[in-house]
Amino acid sequence: MHTYGQRLRTLAIVTAATFTAALALAFFYAPEEAEEGFLQRIFYVHVPLAIVCLCGFVAAGVMAIQHLRTRDPRWDLRSYVAIHMSLIFGAGVLISGSIWAKGSWGHWWIWGEPTLVSFLIVFLLYATYQPLRFSIEDPERQARYASVFAIAAGAFVPMNFIAVRLSAAYVHPRVLGSTSNLPFPMALTFLVSLLAFTLLYITLWRFEMTAKNARWQLRALQRKLAGERVSAPRGRTAQPALSPQPALSSRPAPSSRPAPSSRPAPSSQPAPSSQPAPVPQSSASPQPALATRSQRQVS
Amino acid sequence: MSEAAPPGERLAAGLQPGVPSVAAEHRGEAEAPERAGSSERPRQRLHSTALTLLRKELLLELRTLESVPGMILFAVSTFVIFHFALNTGSVEGDLAAGILWVTILFAALLGVNRLFVADADQGGFDALLLAPCDSSALLLAKVAALTIYLVLLELVTVPAFALFLLGSSLGHALPDLLVVLVLADLGLAVIGSFVAALAVRTRARDLIGPLIALPLLVPIAIGASSASSPLLTAASHGGPGVRWLLLLGVYDLVFGLIAYAVFDFLLED
Numbered sequence: 001m002h003t004y005g006q007r008l009r010t011l012a013i014v015t016a017a018t019f020t021a022a023l024a025l026a027f028f029y030a031p032e033e034a035e036e037g038f039l040q041r042i043f044y045v046h047v048p049l050a051i052v053c054l055c056g057f058v059a060a061g062v063m064a065i066q067h068l069r070t071r072d073p074r075w076d077l078r079s080y081v082a083i084h085m086s087l088i089f090g091a092g093v094l095i096s097g098s099i100w101a102k103g104s105w106g107h108w109w110i111w112g113e114p115t116l117v118s119f120l121i122v123f124l125l126y127a128t129y130q131p132l133r134f135s136i137e138d139p140e141r142q143a144r145y146a147s148v149f150a151i152a153a154g155a156f157v158p159m160n161f162i163a164v165r166l167s168a169a170y171v172h173p174r175v176l177g178s179t180s181n182l183p184f185p186m187a188l189t190f191l192v193s194l195l196a197f198t199l200l201y202i203t204l205w206r207f208e209m210t211a212k213n214a215r216w217q218l219r220a221l222q223r224k225l226a227g228e229r230v231s232a233p234r235g236r237t238a239q240p241a242l243s244p245q246p247a248l249s250s251r252p253a254p255s256s257r258p259a260p261s262s263r264p265a266p267s268s269q270p271a272p273s274s275q276p277a278p279v280p281q282s283s284a285s286p287q288p289a290l291a292t293r294s295q296r297q298v299s
Numbered sequence: 300m301s302e303a304a305p306p307g308e309r310l311a312a313g314l315q316p317g318v319p320s321v322a323a324e325h326r327g328e329a330e331a332p333e334r335a336g337s338s339e340r341p342r343q344r345l346h347s348t349a350l351t352l353l354r355k356e357l358l359l360e361l362r363t364l365e366s367v368p369g370m371i372l373f374a375v376s377t378f379v380i381f382h383f384a385l386n387t388g389s390v391e392g393d394l395a396a397g398i399l400w401v402t403i404l405f406a407a408l409l410g411v412n413r414l415f416v417a418d419a420d421q422g423g424f425d426a427l428l429l430a431p432c433d434s435s436a437l438l439l440a441k442v443a444a445l446t447i448y449l450v451l452l453e454l455v456t457v458p459a460f461a462l463f464l465l466g467s468s469l470g471h472a473l474p475d476l477l478v479v480l481v482l483a484d485l486g487l488a489v490i491g492s493f494v495a496a497l498a499v500r501t502r503a504r505d506l507i508g509p510l511i512a513l514p515l516l517v518p519i520a521i522g523a524s525s526a527s528s529p530l531l532t533a534a535s536h537g538g539p540g541v542r543w544l545l546l547l548g549v550y551d552l553v554f555g556l557i558a559y560a561v562f563d564f565l566l567e568d
Contacts, residue, residue, distance in 0.1 A: 068561075068564055121514050124513075125511070128510045128514075131506075131507060132498075132501060132511065135501040136500070136501050136502070137502070138568075140568070141500070144565075145501075147564070148497060148561045148564050148565055149511070151557070151560075151561055152493065152558070152561060155553070155557050156514075156554075159550060159553060159554075162546075163517070163518035163521050163522065163550065164517075164518075164521065166542060166543075166546060167521045167525060
C-alpha cells in the first residue's frame with residue numbers, strides 16, 4: 001500500500017527517454033515504406049498502442065482473478081486502473097487506426113478490416129465496465145461483480161479476434177504478427193516503440209495507483225484526526241473503495257460502552273448529518289448530558 | 300401468480316429471522332459428507348437441483364406468461380417493421396439471414412432482461428443461498444430455461460419469417476438450419492444467463508444488461524448469420540460452412556465454462 005510512489009520518478013525518466021528514442025527512430029531512422037510513404041510511420045504508434053491496450057485488458061482479467069481468489073480490494077483497484085488506462089489507450093488506437101485507414105484506403109472506417117472491427121467490439125464491451133460499477137452501490141458487491149466482468153471480458157478478447165478475423169477478408173497490412181518479415185531497421189523501431197508504449201502504460205498505471213493510494217491514506221488520516229465529520233459518505237461512485245470499514249479501525253470503539261439511552265449514540269451513526277446539530281438530538285434524547293459527552297469524546 | 304406463489308417465494312416466506320441459522324447448520328452438515336464421500340452424489344444432486352429449478356422456472360413462466368409471448372410478439376412485429384423499413388416483400392441470402400438473426404437476437408434480449416428479475420425481487424437468490432445445494436444448478440437451470448424459451452420463439456418466428464419475408468422456400472434447408480439454430484440458441488442462452496445474472500442487481504439493469512450482452516453476442520451473430528445465409532438463398536447448394544458451426548460450438552463451450560467458473564461469485568451475498 002505504501003510502495004507505489006517509490007521509484008516512480010526513475011520509471012518516468014526511463015519512459016520519457018525510451019519514448020523519445022522510439023519517436024526519433026520512427027521519424028529519422030526507419031526507412032520510408034515503398035507503397036505508403038510517410039503515412040506508414042503511424043504504424044509505430046498504432047500497433048504498439050493496440051498491443052499494449054489489449055494486453056492491459058487481459059492483465060486486468062488476471063488481476064480480477066487474483067481479487068476473487070484473495071478478496072483483497074487492492075487487486076480490484078489494480079484491475080480497475082488497468083481497464084481505465086486500456087480504455088484511454090483504446091480510444092487512441094481507434095483514432096490512429098481511423099487516420100491510417102483514411103490515409104491508405106480513403107475511408108475513415110473499413111468494415112473489411114478485421115483487427116479494427118474486433119477492436120471496436122472489445123472497446124464497446126469495456127465501455128460498459130464503468131456504468132456497471134456505477135450502478136452497484138454496495139462497494140463489496142461492486143468489486144466482485146466488476147471482477148467477474150473483467151474475467152469474462154478478458155477471455156472474450158482473444159475469442160472475439162478469432163471470430164471477426166474468420167468473418168472478413170484480409171485487408172490489413174499484415175505486419176503486426178510478423179516482425180520477422182520486416183527489414184531490420186523497421187523491426188528495431190517497432191520493438192523500441194512497443195517497449196516505449198509498454199513503459200508508458202506501466203508508468204501511467206503506477207501513477208494512478210499512487211494517486212489513489214495517497215488519496216485513501218489522506219482520508220484515513222483525516223478520519224483518525226477528526227472522526228467521521230471530515231469524510232463525506234461514499235455515495236455513488238464507480239471507483240473501488242480501498243478501505244471498506246475505515247471507521248472501525250481508526251476510532252476508539254464507542255460501541256463497547258453500552259449506550260444508556262434507547263437511541264443509539266450519535267457517534268455510531270456514520271451519517272454526517274447527525275454531527276453538526278447536537279441540540280435537536282439532545283432535546284429528543286431522554287439523557288442529553290450523556291449524549292453530548294459521548295459525542296465530545298469522539299471528536 | 301397471485302393464487303400460487305412461486306417456489307422461491309414460498310421458501311423465502313417460510314424463513315423467519317430465527318430460522319436461517321438452522322438452515323445454515325443444515326447446510327454445513329449436508330456439505331461435510333459431500334466432500335468426504337464419493338464424487339457421484341454431488342453430481343447427481345446438481346442434476347436433480349437443476350431439474351427442480353428448471354421445473355420451477357417453467358412453471359413460473361407457464362403461470363405468468365411473462366417472457367415467451369412477449370418475445371414472439373416482438374419478433375413478429377419486427378418482421379413487419381423490416382418489411383416496411385426495407386420496402387420489400389421478399390429477401391434472400393445475406394439480407395435474409397441478417398434480418399432473421401437481428402430479430403432473434405433482440406427478442407432474446409427481452410427474455411434475458413426478465414430472466415432473473417423474479418429471483419432478485421422476490422427472494423429466490425436468498426432461498427437458493429440458504430438451501431443446501433450448489434448454486435451452479437441455478438445457472439444450469441436458467442440456461443436450460445432460456446434455451447427452451449428460444450426454441451419456442453423460433454418455432455413461431457422461423458415459419459413467420461418464411462411466410463412474411465423469405466423469397467425462397469425453406470424446406471430443403473431446414474435440417475441444416477436447425478443445427479445452426481440449436482448452436483446459436485445455446486450460445487444465446489449461456490451468454491444471456493450470465494449477463495442477466497451480472498446485471499440483475501444493478502440499479503439500471505434494463506440498460507446494463509443489453510449493453511454488456513450485445514458486444515458479447517457479436518461472435519454468435521457473425522457465426523449464425525454467416526452459417527445460415529447460404530441456406531436462405533434460392534439456388535442453395537451445400538450446407539452451412541463447417542467453420543461457422545465450429546466457431547459457434549467453440550464459443551458456446553468456452554463461454555459456458557467461463558460462466559460456470561465465475562457464476563458462484565455473483566450469488567454469494
